[in-house]
Amino acid sequence: MTEGNFVDYIKIFIKSGKGGKGSTHLRREKAVAKGGPDGGDGGRGGHVIVRGNKNYWTLFHLKFKQHVRATHGGDGGKQTSTGHDGEDAIIEVPLGTIIRDTETNEIIKEITEDQQEYIAAKGGQGGKGNAHFKTSTNQTPRYAQPGIESEEKQITLELKVLADVGLVGFPNAGKSTLLSVITAAKPKIADYEFTTLKPNLGIVKYRDYKSFVVADIPGIIEGAAEGKGLGYRFLRHIERNSTLLFLIPADADNVVKSYEILLDELKRYNPELLDKSRLIAISKSDMLDEELKAELNEELKLGFKNTPYLFISSVAQEGLQELKDKLWESVNADKARLN
Template sequence: MSQGSNFVDYVKICCRSGHGGAGSAHLHRDKLTSKGGPDGGDGGRGGHVIVKGNAQLWTLLHLKFRKHVIAGDGEGGRLSLQTGKTGRDEILEVPLGTIAKNSETGEVLFEITKDGETQILTPGGRGGLGNWHFKSPTQQTPRFAQPGEPGQEVWNILELKLLADVGLVGFPNAGKSTLLSVVSAAKPEIADYAFTTIVPNLGIVAYRNNRSFIMADIPGIIEGASQGKGLGFRFLRHIERNSVLLFMIPADTSRTLKEEYQILLHELKEYNPELMDKPRVLAITKSDMLDDELLAELKNEVPANVPSVFISSVAQKGIDQLKDLLWKEINR
């Protein structure tokens, strides 16, 4: 399977939590006691459906074919004030950056951002109280107990937003996948036609002194992506989680660098104005094709308010300079 078919960033799951066990209505009896008081224990709570962060995962693929998740029921209370056993919890491990939503209302329930972090997605029913809770001066031998609470059955959505240090932003065919394949061990599909990347690719970029950062190649933005054209919305959400945005514009663009940059900015702003607050770096790609005269001309076109660098992934030109710029922005 290629990396493409392994990347799953959205699953819808039916979660059924366990029923709480019923309380016991037992009255104490033994050799010496023929008419003892109430000693029925409480029922155990039903199992929860729990979501747990796992830093080793980067996709929801393992949950794709798991349509129903069913936690165990709690056991009933027992004599001698013994509480019933708690139902078995179901734990779903997810990558960091996963958001849980209620599928009917679309309400965001929580987000998992740390390794080992746990959140209850669907709580189990509470166990019923045993009869000894209902003992009173006027009713010394209650012969009743509480039933357990029923569990819940809810359809939930788990949605992944990639947590990367650098997100690559550019039109299709701007050289994003080529850059990722050069600076990391990721093996994205690469071809010289638009829309080769149809799933996000993640790569770990090695930096000086054994340090590293994570780069995400997100499918190319096209004009109108913020209205949901092309692969629009589905992939723009991954950019929300990146701490630095690397804008990539090819040197052979038919528009000016400023125009191309403004269109990319406009698409991001339309989708989510908060993205405009993120640090940005501009890379002009495919610059191995430029002679000195053209290079000087293009340098005058570069927008002034953003750190920029001319690179060529194929000729390995400007790559170290780019890494330095990105590292500086990530750790600012």
């Protein structure tokens, strides 16, 4: 997947189909001079349906699809023949997609399950034919109902990546390197900030053929909640993760302060993010000798309070199995709590 193929925000104009007209046909046969009304009903207009598809990871396939229209219902016919229903228009989206009303910005629906469907624009009901309006005083009604008009609106599709663990850290903290080491993902890695311009997903293979999903979120900088850097655009992806893994490099000027800044940015964006399970990993710890590590350890015990932490090195392959163990434990404790 290239940088340009990750699309997580799309606006689409949608229009359902109009209902077909009811028929005003009067029965005329060779042996029946004045038959009664036999006009059929109009068919239903097609819906515009948003459907979850677990095989999609991005909204890229909708990037150039700015208009989606369903077809109209067919008109009713003679002999109480009902018109055909309009064909539904299906918009397939990855799991974790939010549907918003573009005009009001209100969240209409969240798609979180495979094949889950939501009718975003309802097709118009077909009109009733004149056969429905025959009475004892009106034996040959020459009127029928028109079909109900279609619905049209603009919707916004917004993807929030579904992953068990979200990697949180400053640019160039080693998140992409860690993801490439503990999963089969191949994110872009370089020694400059904002190498990651889109969330990357990787599957961590755990013991006994078990696994969990980790998402590498583009680096957060101070002021991200106010729109600085790339952080604001991607902070919403963290909302779906059950566990947040804070990655702070051992060579940071102040490890505890770095963690507090990251935590503050999440709080400003959405205070509910602080309710998620948290784990702190001190990356690049192969740069520390035993004396420096012991000194930093004492400082971190006070600074991190009750938040668990550990030292790791992606390059030297240190502490990675312990990290997987703690993440697996955290993810499953969260699932058990929700169930």
